[in-house]
Amino acid sequence: MTDAVLSVEGLTAGYVRDLPILRDVNLTLRRDTLCAIIGPNGAGKSTLIKAIAGLVPVSAGRVMLDGKPITGIRPDQMASLGLAYVPQTDNIFRSLKISENLALVLRRVPDRATRLDELYTLFPPLAEKRGDRAGSLSGGQRQMLAVAMALASRPRVMLMDEPSAGLSPKIQREVLDLARGLTEKGVSILLVEQNVKQALRVADHCYILAEGRNQIDGPAESILSDPAVGEIYLGGRRVGAA
Amino acid sequence: MIGMISYLAFFSTMAAIFAIAVLGLNLHWGYTGLFNGGVVAFFGAGAYGTMILGGRADATVLGGFGLPFLVALAGGVVLAGMLAWIVGLLTVRLRHDYLAISTFGVAIAFESLTRNAEWLTGGARGLRGFPRPFEAAVGNNFVYGLLFLAFVLLVLVLVYIGLERLVRSPFGRALRAIREDETAARSLGKNPTRLRLTSFVIGSMIMGVAGGLYVSFYAFVSPQDLAPILTFQIWAMLIVGGAGNNRGAILGAFLIWAAWTASGFLLARHAPVAMQIYTGSIQYILIGSVIVGMLLWRPQGLLPERLETSAGPDRTRPAGTNTTATTNKGVT
Ligand SMILES: Nc1ncnc2c1ncn2[C@@H]1O[C@H](COP(=O)(O)OP(=O)(O)OP(=O)(O)O)[C@@H](O)[C@H]1O
Numbered sequence: 001m002t003d004a005v006l007s008v009e010g011l012t013a014g015y016v017r018d019l020p021i022l023r024d025v026n027l028t029l030r031r032d033t034l035c036a037i038i039g040p041n042g043a044g045k046s047t048l049i050k051a052i053a054g055l056v057p058v059s060a061g062r063v064m065l066d067g068k069p070i071t072g073i074r075p076d077q078m079a080s081l082g083l084a085y086v087p088q089t090d091n092i093f094r095s096l097k098i099s100e101n102l103a104l105v106l107r108r109v110p111d112r113a114t115r116l117d118e119l120y121t122l123f124p125p126l127a128e129k130r131g132d133r134a135g136s137l138s139g140g141q142r143q144m145l146a147v148a149m150a151l152a153s154r155p156r157v158m159l160m161d162e163p164s165a166g167l168s169p170k171i172q173r174e175v176l177d178l179a180r181g182l183t184e185k186g187v188s189i190l191l192v193e194q195n196v197k198q199a200l201r202v203a204d205h206c207y208i209l210a211e212g213r214n215q216i217d218g219p220a221e222s223i224l225s226d227p228a229v230g231e232i233y234l235g236g237r238r239v240g241a242a
Numbered sequence: 243m244i245g246m247i248s249y250l251a252f253f254s255t256m257a258a259i260f261a262i263a264v265l266g267l268n269l270h271w272g273y274t275g276l277f278n279g280g281v282v283a284f285f286g287a288g289a290y291g292t293m294i295l296g297g298r299a300d301a302t303v304l305g306g307f308g309l310p311f312l313v314a315l316a317g318g319v320v321l322a323g324m325l326a327w328i329v330g331l332l333t334v335r336l337r338h339d340y341l342a343i344s345t346f347g348v349a350i351a352f353e354s355l356t357r358n359a360e361w362l363t364g365g366a367r368g369l370r371g372f373p374r375p376f377e378a379a380v381g382n383n384f385v386y387g388l389l390f391l392a393f394v395l396l397v398l399v400l401v402y403i404g405l406e407r408l409v410r411s412p413f414g415r416a417l418r419a420i421r422e423d424e425t426a427a428r429s430l431g432k433n434p435t436r437l438r439l440t441s442f443v444i445g446s447m448i449m450g451v452a453g454g455l456y457v458s459f460y461a462f463v464s465p466q467d468l469a470p471i472l473t474f475q476i477w478a479m480l481i482v483g484g485a486g487n488n489r490g491a492i493l494g495a496f497l498i499w500a501a502w503t504a505s506g507f508l509l510a511r512h513a514p515v516a517m518q519i520y521t522g523s524i525q526y527i528l529i530g531s532v533i534v535g536m537l538l539w540r541p542q543g544l545l546p547e548r549l550e551t552s553a554g555p556d557r558t559r560p561a562g563t564n565t566t567a568t569t570n571k572g573v574t
């Protein structure tokens with residue numbers, strides 16, 4: 001486990017005091033891999049991602065980035081620690097131009113001109129539309145911009161909350177392939193996904209969450225054949241089920 | 243003829259002073275999404291600050307230090323900024339309606355303070371007497387009116403240029419980002435609380451400038467000048483002109499001030515005598531109707547925020563971007 005870049009240990013967290021949504025969640029993301037979190041609606045997937053990003057108060061447990069605790073650090077300071085977060089919705093600024101969206105996040109990047117060129121090279125459609133309002137982008141292009149913004153500060157770890165939601169199957173595949181491709185560029189990815197098959201196609205490791213608790217986890221290829229998966233989705237055999 | 247010009251100069255001076263306050267509000271609401279319902283408090287802090295520091299000595303109050311005009315004005319502006327900073331620390335975490343209510347309360351409290359702190363503000367009778375800059379040297383009232391107008395317009399232009407640069411700067415970009423989505427901005431490394439506080443203080447200082455000019459123009463200030471209607475007038479100016487557009491803010495100030503003066507004039511002239519006592523109330527209703535009507539039919543204002551696309555004239559490239567990046571080299 002020495003190559004864990006992000007680890008979540010015994011995390012209990014929720015939006016309201018004394019009303020935990022997540023209970024004792026454990027998770028490890030290994031360096032340069034893609035780890036998927038799947039689970040039914042309301043399982044607490046987004047809450048887990050937000051708790052890691054510092055957006056939801058944590059009442060117990062801790063989050064470690066490269067072996068250093070980052071629990072409870074203000075979200076606006078996470079970026080400088082190498083952790084980027086792509087929210088499930090509203091992840092770009094529609095009233096700003098594409099170039100402005102990128103300039104916004106490149107503010108603290110020392111070589112921002114070079115980095116901007118790199119991002120435009122990585123996402124040619126964004127370069128083409130750089131002078132347009134981000135609100136005029138298509139759904140897939142918006143996700144692209146959101147990912148580009150998260151990548152701007154060269155994070156080591158990227159948290160993505162359902163990057164493929166609301167996209168056509170073809171674009172869904174493209175977005176997930178894009179995420180997969182990033183692991184070869186030194187970015188470790190923790191990703192929430194609704195589409196189990198798609199998630200398992202690109203993931204190395206997979207966690208199943210339900211009712212705010214770890215259910216099962218394992219290498220992506222073995223999860224798909226696990227009969228327990230279907231049962232967890234259908235409501236039986238859950239840890240902590242009422 | 244001279245009467246006409248001198249009236250126009252008076253009208254324009256007032257409109258320009260309001261325009262400055264509207265520009266301050268535009269930084270709050272138009273660019274940051276801060277709902278300041280107490281504009282008059284910051285306008286008033288600038289007004290009283292300037293008057294106390296630069297006004298003529300008066301044995302009944304503490305102030306009247308007779309400091310040079312620009313020093314007094316700067317002092318008023320700093321006072322408005324300090325008030326905004328304190329109010330801001332307590333309230334900038336609040337959003338929209340809550341911020342509006344608490345700033346409205348601050349304005350009421352401020353007005354009440356000026357009414358009661360007689361040793362400082364002269365209470366209800368206010369402060370009178372302000373040696374206006376160069377007035378003695380010019381002598382002629384008509385010429386002085388034009389000169390003062392020129393000075394106010396100069397300040398307006400300076401504030402306009404300063405704000406245009408500010409909102410196009412990285413700071414302004416971050417403000418527009420938090421206006422749209424605070425959580426996203428936070429997770430991208432921005433600190434919304436600090437940004438909002440900074441914007442709140444700067445915008446309030448601009449309102450303080452307007453207040454300072456206002457008292458140096460009238461050489462008089464009293465709690466009457468801080469009635470809540472002023473806040474609504476300034477809001478109406480911004481909504482009519484177009485929030486998020488500094489030119490719209492200025493246009494709105496001139497239009498609403500024209501409508502306000504014209505309606506006052508017409509009511510005084512043509513309304514039945516029995517109705518004359520309600521002139522003020524009728525004007526209140528008019529301003530309220532303008533705000534509501536505008537929000538219903540043209541919420542973006544006469545000059546909306548410029549949301550140009552690449553087809554538009556303003557296709558600026560960010561610094562350091564070279565065109566080679568657009569030629570599609572690598573793919574994901
Ligand atoms: N802002 C909030 N305040 C209070 N409770 C919330 C908030 N957001 C989510 N919850 C609750 O937390 C629980 C988990 O929600 P979460 O959004 O983490 O689910 P999810 O697994 O991401 O679901 P989905 O697949 O629908 O995105 C739900 O019961 C939800 O009602």
Ligand SMILES: [Mg+2]
Nearest residue numbers: 045046047088
């Ligand atoms: Mg979710």
